[in-house]
Amino acid sequence: MLLKEFEIIANYFHRAPIKALLGGGDDCAVWQITKGMSLAVSSDMLVEGRHFLSTTPAFGLGHKALAVNLSDLAACGARPAAFTLALSLPRIDHAFLEGFSKGLFAIADAYQCELIGGDTTHGPLNICITVLGEVDPSCVIKRSGAQVGDDLYVSGHLGDARLCLDIFRGKATAPGEAFMRLRQALEQPTPRVELGLALRNVASSAIDLSDGLLGDLQHVLRASHVGATLFVDQVPVSPFLSQQPLNIQRTCALVGGDDYELLFTAPKAQAARVVQLAHNTQTCITHIGVIEAHPGLRLVDTAGRQMTDSFQHFDHFS
Amino acid sequence: MLLKEFEIIANYFHRAPIKALLGGGDDCAVWQITKGMSLAVSSDMLVEGRHFLSTTPAFGLGHKALAVNLSDLAACGARPAAFTLALSLPRIDHAFLEGFSKGLFAIADAYQCELIGGDTTHGPLNICITVLGEVDPSCVIKRSGAQVGDDLYVSGHLGDARLCLDIFRGKATAPGEAFMRLRQALEQPTPRVELGLALRNVASSAIDLSDGLLGDLQHVLRASHVGATLFVDQVPVSPFLSQQPLNIQRTCALVGGDDYELLFTAPKAQAARVVQLAHNTQTCITHIGVIEAHPGLRLVDTAGRQMTDSFQHFDHFS
Numbered sequence A, B: 001m002l003l004k005e006f007e008i009i010a011n012y013f014h015r016a017p018i019k020a021l022l023g024g025g026d027d028c029a030v031w032q033i034t035k036g037m038s039l040a041v042s043s044d045m046l047v048e049g050r051h052f053l054s055t056t057p058a059f060g061l062g063h064k065a066l067a068v069n070l071s072d073l074a075a076c077g078a079r080p081a082a083f084t085l086a087l088s089l090p091r092i093d094h095a096f097l098e099g100f101s102k103g104l105f106a107i108a109d110a111y112q113c114e115l116i117g118g119d120t121t122h123g124p125l126n127i128c129i130t131v132l133g134e135v136d137p138s139c140v141i142k143r144s145g146a147q148v149g150d151d152l153y154v155s156g157h158l159g160d161a162r163l164c165l166d167i168f169r170g171k172a173t174a175p176g177e178a179f180m181r182l183r184q185a186l187e188q189p190t191p192r193v194e195l196g197l198a199l200r201n202v203a204s205s206a207i208d209l210s211d212g213l214l215g216d217l218q219h220v221l222r223a224s225h226v227g228a229t230l231f232v233d234q235v236p237v238s239p240f241l242s243q244q245p246l247n248i249q250r251t252c253a254l255v256g257g258d259d260y261e262l263l264f265t266a267p268k269a270q271a272a273r274v275v276q277l278a279h280n281t282q283t284c285i286t287h288i289g290v291i292e293a294h295p296g297l298r299l300v301d302t303a304g305r306q307m308t309d310s311f312q313h314f315d316h317f318s
Helices: A005-013 A058-076 A094-110 A160-168 A176-187 A193-198 A213-224 A246-255 A268-280 B005-013 B058-076 B094-110 B160-168 B176-187 B193-198 B213-224 B246-255 B268-280
Strands: A020-022 A029-034 A037-047 A079-089 A114-122 A126-135 A151-155 A205-208 A227-231 A262-266 A285-292 A296-300 B020-022 B029-032 B038-047 B079-089 B114-122 B126-135 B151-155 B205-208 B227-231 B262-266 B285-292 B296-300
Touching: A005 B094, A005 B114, A029 B079, A029 B114, A037 A058, A037 B079, A037 B126, A058 A079, A058 A094, A058 A126, A058 A176, A058 A193, A058 A205, A079 A094, A079 A193, A079 B029, A079 B038, A079 B126, A094 A114, A094 B005, A114 B005, A114 B029, A126 B038, A126 B079, A126 B126, A151 A268, A160 A176, A160 A246, A193 A268, A205 A213, A213 A227, A213 A246, A213 A262, A213 A296, A262 A268, A268 A285, B038 B058, B058 B079, B058 B094, B058 B126, B058 B176, B058 B193, B058 B205, B079 B094, B079 B193, B094 B114, B151 B268, B160 B176, B160 B246, B193 B268, B205 B213, B213 B227, B213 B246, B213 B262, B213 B296, B262 B268, B268 B285
Parallel strands: A037 B114, A079 A114, A114 B038, A227 A296, B079 B114, B227 B296
Antiparallel strands: A020 A029, A029 A037, A037 A126, A079 A126, A151 A262, A151 A285, A205 A262, A227 A285, B020 B029, B029 B038, B038 B126, B079 B126, B151 B262, B151 B285, B205 B262, B227 B285
C-alpha cells in the first residue's frame, strides 16, 4: 500500500494540539502568543522535479517559493510578517542566486514580509520557506467552518497552471502571448493576501487551491462535516482555456492544482459583502456551489445533470 | 572561486533588519512581537550525506533534527515553544517514519516544544525544521556582545562527534562501549537549553558549536570586533578522546564540528555565577580563554607557546 501525504501525517505526526489553536491540516498552524494576537505559521518545501521544472527561471522560483506560503496565510486571513528560508543547492550558481533572490525579495517587499533568517547548505535543490503571519485569534478563517446553506466561492480563474504544465510536457500547445500568460500563472502565482484579509468575519471557511479544486474542496467538506454541490460549468477559466475542448477545461480547472486561488464559503446573508469585497480588492470572485448536509461532493453541469467524479486529485506521493 | 555559505548569504540574502532585532548571522533571528516578548526563530535543513549518514538510525535522526534547532535557541537564551517540520522523502518507509517520529517527539516532549505544522513531500531525503522560542527582548544573548577582558567558556566536552565520524570513515577505531558513547554524541546530541536560559544576564555573548570551535569562535570575535587567546590544552575532551594522539585530540576538539555545546563569554565579575549555574544546570563548564582587544585568534598550549592555526573549519560548501 502506498501511503499518501495525509496518511503519513495522520499516522506518524498527528497529536492533539496544546498551544496551537489550529494544528496540521489547516493551511497554517495558528499559535496564540498574547490575548489579542496569534501567529499563523506555514512551512512549504519545494523540490526540483516535483514542484517545479529544472527549466523554471530563477526569478520565478524565488517568487513562487514565497507566494505559495503567503497563499497559506491568505487562506487563514493572516497578515504576512516575516519568513525564514532554508536552501539546499547542488552547486553555487551566481546567475541562479541572483535571479532567485531578486524574485524572492520582489514579492517579499510587495507584501512587507521580512526575511529574518535561514540556512544554506549543499545538496539536491530544495527550497523550504516558513512564513509567519499575524492574525487576531477571533478572526482566524478555518477549513472547518463551512455550514449547511453557505455559498461556495472561488477567486480568479483556475486551470491555467495545469495547462501550462501540459504544454511543457508536450501534451498541448498555445500561441506565444497566451503561453506567456499561462506561464505567469504557473511560475508566478499571485497569493490572495488582500482577499484573505478582507474575508475575515465574512467567510465561514477557506482553503488555498494548491492540490486542485476537487481535492481541496473535499478537505473543507471533511473538516466541516458537510457535503456540497459544485456547479462545474460555473468554475471560472481564463479566455484561452475556455477555447479548449471541454475535457481539457475540466481536467485543468477541477484537478489541475497549483492555482493558489482561494476557495471559500460564506453564509447567504453575506452575499452582498462578498460582491463588495471583490470590488474593493479588485478580485474576480465567482459563486460555484452550495454547502449541503448530505455528505460528499456532487458535480452538476449546466443542464443540471449530475456527473461522475472520475477525477483524481494531486497528491505529493501519488 | 567557490563561494562559501556566509558569502552566499552576504551577497544575495543580506538586508538591513526591519522588524527583526537580530537578523541572519546569529544563531536565531529575533523578532519583537510585543513590548516584553520576542520570538526567536531558527531554521536548519539536514541533507542526507551532508549532515547525516544514510546509515544513521531513524530515531537518532528525529532527535538530532530537532536538537540542532533547539541548540540555536539555547545560544540566544530562548525558551523552546513550537516547531514546524518539512520532510522530503524518497519513498514511504514505515520503519523509518516510525523511528523518526518517535525520536522527534521524545526530544520535543523533553523540551515542551510542540509540533504545530509542516509539509511532507516526495524527493531526496531532506529534513527542514523551523523552531520558535520565546525570549525577553532585553535578555537576548547575541554573538556580538563579547567584551575585552571577558572570560571564554565552553560547556561539556568537544570532539567526540568528529571522532565517531572518523570511525565510520575507517580512519579510527574504538572498543564497543566507547564507540557507543561517541555515537551518542554524534547522533543524539543534547541541546544546552537549560544552560542557555541560565546564561541570560550572565553571558555577554554565546554561540552553539556546530561548525567547530575555531570557526564558531571566530564568528563571535568578528561580530564583537575583538580578538582572543585560546588555551588549547584546556579545551575539554572526553576520557576516551584524551587517550588518543594529541593531533587527533586537537583536530577533533578544535575543528570537529557537530558538538552542539555552548561557547560563551562572560565578564570576570560573573565568574562565581558561572560556577554556580554550572552546578545548578549540572553542566560541566570549562574556562578556555580570554577576550582581548588585539584582533584575531591566538592559540596557546600548556607551555605558553603560541601555535600556528593550521586548522580549517567546516563549511557547508567546502
